[in-house]
Amino acid sequence: MxxxxxxxxxxxxxxxxxxxxxxxxxxxxxxxxGQAPQPPGRGTKIVASELSKATDAATRAADGSPEQAAARYLSEQPTAVWLTPEADPLDVVGERIAALADEARDQSARTAVVVYGLPERDCGGHSAGGLDGEAYIEWTRAIGDALRTAADTAPIVILEPDSLALAPECGNIDERVAQLSAAVEAIAGDSTWIYVDGGHSNWLPAAEMAALIDRVDGASRGDGGRSIRGFATNVSNFQATDDEVAYAHDVAARLDGLHAIIDTGRNGAGADGEWCNPPGRLVGESGGTIGDDFVDTNLWIKPPGESDGDCNGGPAAGRWFPEAAVELTRNVVAD
Missing domain, CATH: 1.10.287 (Helix Hairpins)
Structure with missing residues (x-):
């Protein structure tokens, strides 16, 4: 030349x-x-935090053991981080989010958190707990402040899984709508994408689920605009992705302008009718691999390897369950 x-x-x-x-x-x-970034979509990458229970389990398991291999694999997968008042109280939660945002920057990823601490959480079920009303508002304000500081990581928030879908059974719909609307107001930011509970395809009918989401959306709007991006389905559940996409389309079509995110962390073998540590399950599609006009994308939201509760041989909800981690990863981790 x-x-x-x-x-x-x-x-x-x-x-x-x-x-x-x-x-x-x-x-x-x-x-x-303060200009909003692009919403989550196909190709979205969220942070794989080194502070996960999977990382801790990998360091504690015997070298070369199946438990270590499973935990190490899961620790490397981008997965949402759950914030609870028990593990991340008011004086800690801001620092936790700041550290997570630093990890996201280092990985060129987005911050993704699950906020899980509302009053009478899980209606007294396996994940019972949460804060009282005033403490919950204070806690979610601290979360909102920290996420707004981390705006450059375009945070994704999954707000209170199961809260809306359980409300008809618990008989507290009005209370839940008010609590969630207040939490949305406390957490909202120009660069924060909030998804409220959307149940899953084998729970409430789409029309009923959409009506509940619409009440939260309507109550949390400011100046005629929306504070939520949409709803999350299949969180901590196992329904097949195709079923969830169809369900999300049905729900979203009833909610003009709202979108869905689907949890595919543990749905690789579909569902068997059980929700609490069912045997024989597998990890699902990696996050950011799907997306269309109604479904923004899929993410791993419930961390695979963490127990659903004291059932089917598992420890308390949220604790590491080595046997489940090995089973979930049996198709992706070599013996």
Whole structure:
């Protein structure tokens, strides 16, 4: 290649790189000024936190054991981080989110959290607990403040799984709508994408689920605009992805402008009718692999390997369950 032509080519490439860099800087500045980033979609990558229970389990398991291999694999998978008042109280939760956001920046990923601490959580079931009303508002405000500080990581929030779908059974629909609406107001930010509980395809009919979501959406709107992006389905459940996509479409079609995220962390073998540590399950599709006009994408929301509760041989809800981790990963981890 003649020298002059090579020089022009190098100059053109250098100029193109400079333009890309300038565009990236401008986009970052725009984000920091409060302009909303792109919503989650196909290709979304969330943080794989080194502070996960899977990481801890991998360090404690015997070297070379199936338990260590399963835990190590799961620790490397991008998975939402659950915030509870028991593990992340008011004076800790902001620091936890800041550390998570730092990890997200290092991984060029997005922060993704599950907020799980509302009053009378789980209606006294396996995950019973939560805060009283005033403490919950204070706690969610602290979460909102920390997420707004981490706006450059375009945070994704899954708000109170099971809360809406359980409300008819628990007889507290009005109370739940008020609590969730207040939490949305406390957490909302220009760069934060909030998804409320959407149950799953084998729970409430789509029309009933949509009506519950619509009440939260309507109560939490400010100045006529929306504070939530949509709803999350299949959280901590095992329904097949195709069934969840169809269900999400049915629900979203009744909610003009709202979108869905689907939990595919543990649905690789579908569901067998049980929800609490059912045997024979498998991890599902990696996050960010699907997306359409109604479903923003899929993510791992319930961390595979963490127990659903004291059932089918499992420990208390949220604790590490080594046998389940091994079973869930049997098709992706070599013996």
């Amino acid at each position: 003649p020298t002059s032509r090579r020089t022009r080519t190098i100059a053109a490439i250098t100029g193109a790189v400079a333009v890309v860099a300038v565009v990236a800087v401008v986009a970052a500045i725009a984000l920091l000024r």
